[in-house]
Amino acid sequence: MKKFALTVIAATSFGLAGSLVAAAPASAVSPSAEVTTRIAPKPQVRVAVVPASISTKPSRWRGRTLVHPNGSSFPRKVSRWANLVRAVMKEHRIKRMRLSGILAQIQQESGGRKNAINNWDSNARRGTPSMGLLQMIAPTYTYYAKRGLKSVKYQRVPYANLWSAMNYVKSRYGMGKFKSWSKGYNQGY
Numbered sequence: 516m517k518k519f520a521l522t523v524i525a526a527t528s529f530g531l532a533g534s535l536v537a538a539a540p541a542s543a544v545s546p547s548a549e550v551t552t553r554i555a556p557k558p559q560v561r562v563a564v565v566p567a568s569i570s571t572k573p574s575r576w577r578g579r580t581l582v583h584p585n586g587s588s589f590p591r592k593v594s595r596w597a598n599l600v601r602a603v604m605k606e607h608r609i610k611r612m613r614l615s616g617i618l619a620q621i622q623q624e625s626g627g628r629k630n631a632i633n634n635w636d637s638n639a640r641r642g643t644p645s646m647g648l649l650q651m652i653a654p655t656y657t658y659y660a661k662r663g664l665k666s667v668k669y670q671r672v673p674y675a676n677l678w679s680a681m682n683y684v685k686s687r688y689g690m691g692k693f694k695s696w697s698k699g700y701n702q703g704y
Contacts, residue, residue: 584619584697592627593618596648596673603677607685609693616697617681624650629673647676651683659683 581589581597588594600617604610609617625631625648633645643652647670651659656670660679669675684692 581615581618583622584615589615589618589622590627593622594627596621596627596677599673600677603674603681606678607681609681609685609690613693613697616693616695620696621648624648629676630671647671647680648673649676649680651676651680655679655683659686 581594583589597614597618600621601611601614604614604617621627624645627648629648631647631650633639633650636645638645638652643654645652647656651670653667653670656676656679657665657667659682660669660675661682664672664675664678670679
């Protein structure tokens with residue numbers, strides 16, 4: 516029975532470590548043996564990644580008490596999105612004080628239902644109903660969506676919908692629109 520030694524060659528491709536293991540007879544392996552292996556790089560696939568610190572699921576708000584701009588409290592269906600909204604706001608550098616205004620907009624648009632679809636307005640009649648927490652229509656969603664999340668299959672994913680909507684509002688109306696939402700003015704786009 517011949518003894519076999521394992522030769523392990525570690526390779527790194529695009530930051531991901533892989534390993535190649537080859538078995539060879541013990542007599543064939545010596546300290547001076549050189550083994551050269553080339554690994555062809557795989558085509559890089561671009562995928563948008565939700566930062567690990569962001570939960571895309573509803574959660575209980577753990578900050579200060581949330582109050583709607585009109586002075587009432589938010590329904591649980593809306594307030595449960597506060598942590599995710601806050602995380603997306605950080606990515607867009609939107610001030611924390613605008614959180615209640617964005618939640619008020621979510622309440623107005625979808626009532627906090629991530630799968631809400633508006634099938635009755637002019638957009639729906641044209642075949643592009645608004646969807647998601649902030650009711651984006653497909654063309655607007657795909658134009659303003661985060662790279663890697665531009666497919667309409669992500670339109671009702673809360674993180675993707677919020678990200679695209681906030682990007683749209685910033686680009687189209689400027690940061691002042693978030694200020695008006697926080698004051699309770701015209702809870703529309």
